[in-house]
Amino acid sequence: xxxxxxxxxxxxxxxxxxxxxxxxxGLCFLCDSPLYKYESLLCxxxxxxxxxxxxxxxxxxMPTEEGVICANCLQSHRRPxxxxxxxxxxxxxxxxxxxxxxxxxxxDIAAFFGRQMLKHAFQQRISLPDCLIPVPLHPSRLxxxxxxxxxxxARALTRVTWIPVEYRACTRTHNTMAQTDLSAQQRxxxxxxxxxxxxxxxxxxxxxxxxxxxxxxxxxxxxxARALSMAGVEQIDVWACxxxxxx
Numbered sequence: 001x002x003x004x005x006x007x008x009x010x011x012x013x014x015x016x017x018x019x020x021x022x023x024x025x026g027l028c029f030l031c032d033s034p035l036y037k038y039e040s041l042l043c044x045x046x047x048x049x050x051x052x053x054x055x056x057x058x059x060x061x062m063p064t065e066e067g068v069i070c071a072n073c074l075q076s077h078r079r080p081x082x083x084x085x086x087x088x089x090x091x092x093x094x095x096x097x098x099x100x101x102x103x104x105x106x107x108d109i110a111a112f113f114g115r116q117m118l119k120h121a122f123q124q125r126i127s128l129p130d131c132l133i134p135v136p137l138h139p140s141r142l143x144x145x146x147x148x149x150x151x152x153x154a155r156a157l158t159r160v161t162w163i164p165v166e167y168r169a170c171t172r173t174h175n176t177m178a179q180t181d182l183s184a185q186q187r188x189x190x191x192x193x194x195x196x197x198x199x200x201x202x203x204x205x206x207x208x209x210x211x212x213x214x215x216x217x218x219x220x221x222x223x224x225a226r227a228l229s230m231a232g233v234e235q236i237d238v239w240a241c242x243x244x245x246x247x
Contacts, residue, residue, distance in 0.1 A: 028042050029042055029046075030042060030093055031043060042112070046093070050088060050093065050094055051088050053087060053243050054067070056086065057073055059079065059083075060081075061086040063089055063243065079222055080225035080236055081236055084218070084238040085117070085120055085121055085239055086215055086239075087113070087119075088116070089243055095242070097113070098213055101113070101152075102145075102213065110149060110153050112156075113153055114152075114156025114159075116241075117157065118157055118160060118161065121239060127207070128161060128163060130164075130205040130208060131163060131166045131202075131205045132164070132211050133154075133165075133169060133170055133208050133211065134153065135150040135221070136171055137150075137172060139172075148167075153211050166201045166208075168198065169197060169198050169202055170195055170228075192223060195223060195227045196227070203232075207235040208228060208233050208235070209238065210237070210238045211240070212240040213242070214241060214244055215240045218238075225238070
């Protein structure tokens with residue numbers, strides 16, 4: 001996406017200065033302290049405790065000592081993902097917030113994470129995409145949960161950036177097993193061929209960003225990126241709330 005530098009800087013300033021925050025919006029999610037001007041969801045003290053993923057591999061967002069490409073990515077074949085960023089490490093309190101977002105319908109947390117992902121992308125000087133693609137849920141899982149957290153994250157981003165969200169461009173055709181308890185190899189097998197792309201929605205986009213909540217092995221994002229690449233998308237990035245790892 002060709003970004004006007006003045007617009008880019010203006011959006012960044014609004015994010016950094018918290019001008020999209022609600023004024024006097026209740027109590028801190030973590031400590032119950034009153035929220036003051038330009039504080040949203042978390043108080044300033046709790047915000048400082050968030051585990052920002054500053055030094056990370058640019059290809060997979062795995063934390064590294066100097067923020068350079070990790071050994072696994074150096075040894076891997078070329079992946080369809082060009083840039084991957086995760087705003088936080090999947091550690092407390094970010095992990096607790098993500099669990100409440102997903103399993104307790106806290107869409108205000110999705111809005112908070114959307115702003116933090118964008119702030120992180122600006123700080124890493126990641127170019128803005130032409131559109132956002134939230135990782136889709138299978139219809140049966142969507143019916144149980146009632147919402148797609150990746151779509152809510154994308155909606156939070158588009159409210160600030162005006163980048164379109166193409167949630168109908170991709171569908172999940174297989175009701176795959178939950179990835180949580182699977183090994184890296186099992187995750188790759190589980191997700192293979194799970195996505196179908198509607199090329200009609202993507203004809204006008206050259207650069208898209210996949211939006212997800214948590215990256216662990218990257219299997220889901222890579223499989224969706226592979227399908228998007230086969231559909232003709234030239235540049236594919238991934239933005240997620242947090243980076244976890246299988247231990």
